[in-house]
Amino acid sequence: MISYLQIENLTKSFGDRILFENISLGIGEGDRIGLIAKNGAGKTTLLNILAGKENYDSGNIVFRNNLRVGYLEQSPSYPPELTVIQACFQSDNDTVRLIAEYEQALQTDDPIGLQELLDRMDHYKAWDYEQRAKQILSQLKINNFDQPVKELSGGQLKRLALANVLITEPDLLILDEPTNHLDIDMTEWLEEFLRRTNITLLMVTHDRYFLDRVCNQIVEIDNHTLYNYNGNYSYYLEKREERIEIHNAEIDRARNLMRTELDWIRRQPQARGTKAKYRVDAFYELQAKARQEKSDGQVRLEVKSSYIGSKIFEAKGICKKFGDLKIIENFDYTFARYEKMGIVGNNGTGKSTFIKMLVGEIQPDRGRFDIGETVKFGYYSQDGLHFNEQMKVIDAVRDIAEEISLGDGRKLSASQFLQHFLFTPETQHSYIYKLSGGERRRLYLCTILISNPNFLVLDEPTNDLDIVTLNVLEDYLRNFKGCLIVISHDRYFMDKVVDHLLVFKGNGELKDFPGNYTDYREWKETQEQKAKSEQAEKAKQDNKKTTAEKRNTSDNTRRRLSFKEKKELEQLEMEIAALEEEKKTIETNLCSGTLSIEELTLQSKRLPGINENLDEKTLRWLELSEIEG
Structure with a gap:
């Protein structure tokens, strides 16, 4: 597995408050890591450190050379006077910087430097950046590209920022609370998109279905220490419970031993104190262990509600x-x-x-x-x-x-x-x-x-x-x-x-x-499938009815198809069927969230051509069918 990022002995504190201490983590190609911690434990701080937006006290962070990193902040912001599409060119990413560099180079007379930029523009697929931006925005249900940023809701702003991150197809995607302010449809779209791609991911989210379905690794910051679980959220819950039970059992044993040691310490004459210094030292180690708090602290919401009558x-x-x-x-x-x-x-x-x-x-x-x-x-x-x-x-x-x-x-x-x-x-x-x-x-x-x-x-x-x-x-x-x-x-x-x-x-x-929601989702999918079946059946019956009507209005005086026209009709039927199948496949792919930006662009361009070809062949098929009657 190719290593993308190595974090070694990283420590961060604010004054006398330690967030994490000497934590280490490796991220390799294909890892999809969910970062979990209590509020205030440093999740966002760690992501900001990796994105270069915050400093750290000590340790080492090493990225793979030329690694492209995309970072979605928890609360993204853009200048309010920009439009949606202009905001896509205000992002701090390699492609946007390259486009700006290229436009500046056009004003100079340096053919060698310009040729190098042209090669880089090709490599980063920068020529169709705006088109890709619009396609991703459309998938995220933002269709008014000229709308001012100041008019966007919180959810739309988050989707704009998400589009800006996805456009560049980064090697490593870092997401801070990506589902906050997204509605359920968009959350499920993003979940499916990330689940079906091979993108390497490090994210913070409280959405437990999202963690369970997208991640293959869970990392938890607890008590300034980092714990790693090689599995999804369900696996993490199981193994974390085992860790806590072991931790609590160790504290209980330390407390029992400390009672024994404390009794021994108190019974020893002062003059013999130096003869068992090793045991005195062991006592203080036990004391430190015994004073640890059991995991894990709980928010106890036992507040009494006031009386409520029958009328609400x-x-x-x-x-x-x-x-x-x-x-x-x-x-x-x-x-x-x-x-x-x-x-x-x-x-x-x-x-x-x-x-x-x-x-x-x-x-x-x-x-x-x-x-x-x-x-x-x-x-x-x-x-x-x-x-x-x-x-x-x-x-x-x-x-x-x-x-x-x-x-x-x-x-x-x-x-x-x-x-x-x-x-x-x-x-x-x-x-x-x-x-x-x-x-x-x-x-x-x-x-x-x-x-x-x-x-x-x-x-x-x-x-x-x-x-x-x-x-x-x-x-x-x-x-x-x-x-x-x-x-x-x-x-x-x-x-x-x-x-x-x-x-x-x-x-x-x-x-x-x-x-509940899962019940509703299952019901909704059943209704949608039923509606599709009914629509298909209606189209089938309409087609049969149309064919029967044509047969009933046959005219003895009309001409017959020539041999060449019969062959053409047969060929048209096969070509139309093939085009319809290709169209159906492309439409399914476009809605799946599985395509790369390049594939998305190619298939989006192919679809209008298929529709135009279908119209032409269907029109000719109708002409020949009427003659054959």
């Missing part, structure tokens, strides 16, 4: 649109007590608008929500809570409540509550600006739950949360004694939490589906 809310004739974009039309719904609804749909179909109308942030054009008197919303917005950056973590919670009720007379102080969310005493007294993106999300979730809501409305709660926090949040929501509406593109999360879906199909069309 009724939606009556809700209508909402923005200009010509219809969001909801004449929507009626009665929400039941303890109901757990998931909302799914493509970006821009109105999911967030719907829940903002429910909580009163946006008013419907017509209709109303009739909310029960006992309902107490806990609304987790996709935009997040805008904290005072100079405030300490503990103060952000104390501003909402000094104590949190757990029910049965039990209470937690704000500090104790934060510890359940894995905020150590040291972190609690740190300033909010020092927190990672995931830690801020966890703090935001904490501020929502401490007010004891009985109806949680969560808009993309999984973005930026680590997998440990997600597991505990899922467990909490399954056992939550209240109502829940959640919008999420995380299919794994939805499968574990909700009991039915409200599907936003676009143009005001909504479908209430009884089941």
Whole structure:
């Protein structure tokens, strides 16, 4: 296997906070690695170091010579005045730099330098860069190439950045949370694209289905150390549990031995202390081992929800649109007590608008929500809570409540509550600006739950949360004694939490589906297959009907086909069948996500020629068929 990247004894810290220490990792051709760690453990920092955007304290990083690396940042940005296609030429990649160098060289009189650039332009396929960019953008459902970047949604911006990375066909693709802000259709397209290609990949994502289906290796940063698992996410879960059990057993043994040693140390006369120095030293080693914390810390969400009555809310004739974009039309719904609804749909179909109308942030054009008197919303917005950056973590919670009720007379102080969310005493007294993106999300979730809501409305709660926090949040929501509406593109999360879906199909069309996301996906595929079969059967029957009608209108006076024309008709039938089969194959390939950019370009160019040839031959076939009658 060809080595692409070697990381040796890499250490990174911020002040006295160590992210990782002396970690080593090798990445070879064909590796598809998922990087997992708790929030704040340094996942994004490590990717930024590899991309050359951050420094490190010590260690070595060695890339293979001439390795092309593509990096998708977690929060990409472009100058707002650019159009979509212009942004593709603003990317910091080898091909764009080469095009700029070539255009500059055209202004000089250096034929030797220009010839070298021409050769490099051929090698990097730079001549058709814009065409490839448009093809990839179209596959990612961005079709308005002249749209200003400032008008793009978060999901569209992420897809633009993703297109910019894929256009250059890098040898090593580094992705930081590629599924954040992507709708489910786009997530599944990217999953299929990466799964069917031989691209070498290092990525950070919390999407566990994505990890399980795409990756062949999982790397975890835990306690400043890197652990490697040669398998997908399911394999990682199994082997990680074994590692933790062994680790915890070692700590238990060390604690038992320490008790024995401590008793021995205390019983020894001071004068004999030097005679057993080796045993005293061993005692202190045991003490250090015994004081290690057992893996692994858990977020314990045991907050009591306040009482909720039988009436939750009724939606009556809700209508909402923005200009010509219809969001909801004449929507009626009665929400039941303890109901757990998931909302799914493509970006821009109105999911967030719907829940903002429910909580009163946006008013419907017509209709109303009739909310029960006992309902107490806990609304987790996709935009997040805008904290005072100079405030300490503990103060952000104390501003909402000094104590949190757990029910049965039990209470937690704000500090104790934060510890359940894995905020150590040291972190609690740190300033909010020092927190990672995931830690801020966890703090935001904490501020929502401490007010004891009985109806949680969560808009993309999984973005930026680590997998440990997600597991505990899922467990909490399954056992939550209240109502829940959640919008999420995380299919794994939805499968574990909700009991039915409200599907936003676009143009005001909504479908209430009884089941989780996987149930809906299977049903949808079955319906699509059924529709295709019905369409094919209808076309077959129409063809038979047309043929019968032609036979019934036969005319004795019409001429017969010559021998040459009969042979031509037979040849046309074979050629048309071959062209239709080739067309079907190309269309399937174009939608599969398996083609390289070069193959995608060639087959896209071939398709119009096939259609034109089919039209000509079909027209001639019809002429001869009418004569033969």
